[in-house]
Amino acid sequence: MKAIRVQGLTKRFSQKRKKAGLRGSMRALFKPEYTEKTAVSPIDFEVEKGEFLAFLGPNGAGKSTTIKMLAGILHPTAGFAEVLGLCPWKERKKLAYRIGSVFGQKSQLWYHLPPADTFELMRRIYELEESDYKKRRSELIERFELGPYIDIPVRKLSLGERMRCEIASALLHRPSVVFLDEPTIGLDVVVKQRIREMLREMNETERMTVFLTSHDSGDIEQLCSRAIVINHGQIVLDDKVSSLKRLYLTRKTIDLVLREEAEPFPYPGVEQLLRSGRRLKLSVDTSRTSIEEVLAQLVGRYRLDDVTIEDPPMEEVISHIYASHTQRGALP
Numbered sequence: 001m002k003a004i005r006v007q008g009l010t011k012r013f014s015q016k017r018k019k020a021g022l023r024g025s026m027r028a029l030f031k032p033e034y035t036e037k038t039a040v041s042p043i044d045f046e047v048e049k050g051e052f053l054a055f056l057g058p059n060g061a062g063k064s065t066t067i068k069m070l071a072g073i074l075h076p077t078a079g080f081a082e083v084l085g086l087c088p089w090k091e092r093k094k095l096a097y098r099i100g101s102v103f104g105q106k107s108q109l110w111y112h113l114p115p116a117d118t119f120e121l122m123r124r125i126y127e128l129e130e131s132d133y134k135k136r137r138s139e140l141i142e143r144f145e146l147g148p149y150i151d152i153p154v155r156k157l158s159l160g161e162r163m164r165c166e167i168a169s170a171l172l173h174r175p176s177v178v179f180l181d182e183p184t185i186g187l188d189v190v191v192k193q194r195i196r197e198m199l200r201e202m203n204e205t206e207r208m209t210v211f212l213t214s215h216d217s218g219d220i221e222q223l224c225s226r227a228i229v230i231n232h233g234q235i236v237l238d239d240k241v242s243s244l245k246r247l248y249l250t251r252k253t254i255d256l257v258l259r260e261e262a263e264p265f266p267y268p269g270v271e272q273l274l275r276s277g278r279r280l281k282l283s284v285d286t287s288r289t290s291i292e293e294v295l296a297q298l299v300g301r302y303r304l305d306d307v308t309i310e311d312p313p314m315e316e317v318i319s320h321i322y323a324s325h326t327q328r329g330a331l332p
């Protein structure tokens with residue numbers, strides 16, 4: 001069964017243009033000029049119930065605009081969408097009871113109050129029955145390990161603690177579809193990993209459909225089964241994450257700080273990006289050699305002070321997709 005259906009969904013924004021200076025301001029006031037910006041070109045896709053979908057793209061690609069249309073916050077310029085059988089912008093209120101959303105860059109918790117108070121507000125907004133609410137609340141507190149934070153004002157929480165509370169608060173009313181817009185942004189590796197585990201568990205145990213946008217290829221690799229890549233408002237790829245990994249997520253960067261001056265590290269499938277003082281930065285082609293193998297070699301050869309492993313930026317993945325698709329003539 002489909003949780004989300006989208007056909008020809010389009011959003012164009014009309015933007016007022018204003019030249020610099022007082023003259024420009026006067027002109028814009030009396031004779032405004034507008035330009036049209038296409039944020040989302042006609043796009044089509046479907047999401048199965050219980051699917052964990054990655055919706056990817058560089059900055060300004062149209063991800064948030066699409067989510068806003070699917071959540072009923074924005075009216076599209078054209079096209080059709082159905083979320084849980086409802087038209088988001090026509091049946092927004094009805095849909096709100098069945099979906100949840102988390103915007104990593106925008107808190108939904110009251111800043112000066114503890115998360116427990118926002119939970120209580122959510123209970124009222126969603127008209128949750130007292131006993132069911134209490135059961136769900138304890139379940140989420142346990143699963144997201146919120147015990148120590150639930151009664152502390154949000155402003156005093158770390159980003160990772162706050163994010164766990166944000167996600168739990170969005171799940172209080174047991175939504176069937178959840179939109180997560182950059183839920184791991186700004187978090188350190190350990191917290192990111194913990195949040196990923198929690199999300200995976202929720203998706204598996206509750207068969208919740210998750211629509212995730214992220215710039216972090218780690219989120220996608222570890223959580224999602226399918227990925228849709230959007231760029232300039234157009235879908236450029238809709239495929240299994242396993243194919244995305246095999247074809248496009250084939251590079252990782254290892255950044256090392258060594259105890260001694262860095263010596264060159266010639267190794268098949270490894271390219272040296274930087275060697276300066278004690279710093280060595282390498283790019284690993286994971287289709288040729290595994291990260292584990294390279295790390296084992298590095299540990300055997302050098303004494304290490306620090307190691308960071310990074311995924312390629314989304315822009316790089318997109319240009320890789322473009323390069324291979326345009327070669328085949330599949331993209332404009």
Ligand SMILES: Nc1ncnc2c1ncn2[C@@H]1O[C@H](COP(=O)(O)OP(=O)(O)OP(=O)(O)O)[C@@H](O)[C@H]1O
Nearest residue numbers: 013015037039057058059060061062063064065066
């Ligand atoms: N209210 C608006 N008015 C005019 N243009 C807008 C508006 N909202 C978004 N846009 C434009 O639409 C395009 C898509 O924006 P959107 O926020 O959907 O991108 P995104 O993929 O979510 O980017 P990011 O990853 O940076 O959040 C951008 O060029 C943006 O400037």
